[in-house]
Amino acid sequence: GESVGLHLPTLSVQEGDNSIINCAYSNSASDYFIWYKQESGKGPQFIIDIRSNMDKRQGQRVTVLLNKTVKHLSLQIAATQPGDSAVYFCAESYSGNTPLVFGKGTRLSVIA
Amino acid sequence: EAGVAQSPRYKIIEKRQSVAFWCNPISGHATLYWYQQILGQGPKLLIQFQNNGVVDDSQLPKDRFSAERLKGVDSTLKIQPAKLEDSAVYLCASSLGTSTGEQFFGPGTRLTVL
Numbered sequence: 001g002e003s004v005g006l007h008l009p010t011l012s013v014q015e016g017d018n019s020i021i022n023c024a025y026s027n028s029a030s031d032y033f034i035w036y037k038q039e040s041g042k043g044p045q046f047i048i049d050i051r052s053n054m055d056k057r058q059g060q061r062v063t064v065l066l067n068k069t070v071k072h073l074s075l076q077i078a079a080t081q082p083g084d085s086a087v088y089f090c091a092e093s094y095s096g097n098t099p100l101v102f103g104k105g106t107r108l109s110v111i112a
Numbered sequence: 113e114a115g116v117a118q119s120p121r122y123k124i125i126e127k128r129q130s131v132a133f134w135c136n137p138i139s140g141h142a143t144l145y146w147y148q149q150i151l152g153q154g155p156k157l158l159i160q161f162q163n164n165g166v167v168d169d170s171q172l173p174k175d176r177f178s179a180e181r182l183k184g185v186d187s188t189l190k191i192q193p194a195k196l197e198d199s200a201v202y203l204c205a206s207s208l209g210t211s212t213g214e215q216f217f218g219p220g221t222r223l224t225v226l
Contacts, residue, residue, distance in 0.1 A: 099157040100157065
């Protein structure tokens with residue numbers, strides 16, 4: 001399939017371990033954040049979102065943490081599986097009514 | 113539920129030629145987006161439609177790019193004439209509402225300009 005990106009920051013984790021993917025966002029006024037997963041040859045897929053009135057939100061096997069003080073977002077994936085191998089993007093928006101601005105992405109590689 | 117459909121999946125053209133991409137969003141989705149994703153980068157919004165009206169086209173290079181969404185359903189994105197730097201994946205996405213939220217992306221069209 002098509003590679004979604006070369007020369008991206010890469011995180012390699014052992015299957016079954018937890019993964020933490022970090023993102024520094026740019027606009028201090030942003031108040032809505034989304035994590036997307038993009039597999040090779042596919043479009044981005046929504047994983048989880050969080051609004052700025054929260055600092056943590058949990059989904060199935062995923063947790064997003066938001067630190068507004070340092071403009072930092074992280075995605076934690078529990079018990080990482082081979083199917084989690086992909087490029088992960090964070091995206092930010094202001095008031096949910098401005099266009100999403102995507103970060104550069106991190107490639108997650110799961111070692112079986 | 114069928115996802116966002118895009119065609120073609122791949123296109124190779126020479127610079128100065130024209131090209132068009134087609135998108136069929138998820139049924140009932142009012143908002144449609146076109147993004148450009150250059151290799152190694154995140155998607156960048158080109159244009160956003162709500163029904164058949166343009167909400168945001170501030171990042172669309174209007175001297176060569178155009179897009180339309182007639183009848184508020186399907187959309188086409190055109191590049192004329194293409195430049196080498198237009199080589200990228202062009203992603204179409206749709207969402208149910210108008211405020212930024214969960215957007216459903218199509219598989220994209222990979223354009224190579226030689």
